[in-house]
Amino acid sequence: MEPDLFTAAAEERLEKDPTAGPLAVRMRPRTLDEVVGQRHLLRPGAPLRRLVGESGGGPAGASSVILWGPPGIGKTTLAYVVSRATEKRFVELSAITAGVKEVRAVIDGARRAAGGFGKETVLFLDEIHRFSKAQQDSLLPAVENRWVTLIAATTENPYFSVISPLLSRSLLLTLEPLTDDDLRGLLRRALSEERGLGGAVGLPEDAEAHLLRVAGGDARRALTALEAAAGAALDKGEAEITLATVEETVDRAAVTYDRDGDQHYDVASALIKSIRGSDVDAALHYLARMIDAGEDPRFIARRLMISASEDIGLADPTALPLAVAAAQAVAMIGFPEAALTLSHATIALALAPKSNTATTAIGAALADVRAGLAGSVPAHLRDGHYKGAAALGHARGYVYPHDVPGAIAAQQYAPDALHGKRYYEPTRYGAEARYADVVEKVRERLRGG
Known part of the structure; x- marks a missing residue:
């Protein structure tokens, strides 16, 4: 079994010297109140509070906990x-x-x-999704008999x-990405x-903003980058960590990109x-700028x-x-692997045949509706499934296709005011060429031709 960061010896060293060890280790929360983010799990009476017996409700009834969320948001920390x-x-x-032998x-x-x-x-089991079914089965007796409190992360x-x-x-418990x-x-x-840097160095806003972008929502990465930048600044005899020092130590230029502004x-x-x-190629460039600046991949x-x-539509269904x-x-999956998925989609969309007919068709239809060109639904299309509908002539004469x-x-099918109106005008690009042939034949049949 690999030794973890939280052995008794490591804890003893930190207690004797709060500045011993990497910054990310020194700043690990010691209580739930020090945990960053995850407010939905940490408010009074919330699951983690109940798990440790707070809020007067006693420990939560479950004998195991699964923490689900992206990397670097505190799953190991919460377990500790x-x-x-x-x-x-x-x-x-x-x-x-680890395998079944280590688990046993x-x-x-x-x-x-x-x-x-x-x-x-x-027992904190990291990346439980990498265990096979048989390996996960080996945990069941311990969980069922409560020989261990299992906290698994995935x-x-x-x-x-x-x-x-x-x-x-x-x-x-679903963990949310850490915010800026x-x-x-x-x-x-x-x-x-x-236990951190003890006020030895300052951090201006522009340098702080770049560290946040570099971190990409990962607390461990943020603290590691801060420690490297602080060490470089102190070596130079500087009282503040400049943007240039951050760029130098994390080996990444600051991208001009304000996630809340014009950029x-x-x-x-x-x-x-x-x-x-x-x-x-241009599309991939702009995608890379957004990824490197820490843009939300879901956006x-x-x-x-x-x-x-909007731009491809039926040219490539x-x-x-x-x-x-x-x-x-x-x-x-989240970042960093999500960059591959976004690249995959961006390339496919950029190289797909283009058609904006779906955009123009609904735009024209909405314009007519907003201009008052609506009219009554033809009687033979109205609902005829209720008592009295026949007396009103509803659904009478409807031909079942x-x-x-x-x-x-x-x-x-259309109201009288719009009978014969065309909104969809297909192109001859890509797969939409087939729709162009079909739509004319369908329209002719609808007219009785």
């Missing part, structure tokens, strides 16, 4: 804080390196600790990656607190217009879904399902 708050043994395993060794040790010393054990949807028996015996405000508070605490909308606009113009995915309908699948994948050859009935 829970173990400290409940004064239990803490053992950490990674599903990448931990369970045997937990049973001995409980029997010999009355000490309960928290970055993948547990409904797909965790076996049902284990999932049904667990309290599933969450990380900003953490950086400022690290700068001022004695946010300008670069997003340039991405979509490059896709519309079929310039795949990018939403723009790609809109582009699929597979574009929208592809964009939707990309958005779903992005929501499940499936009863006629070709399943196209020659009858009026």
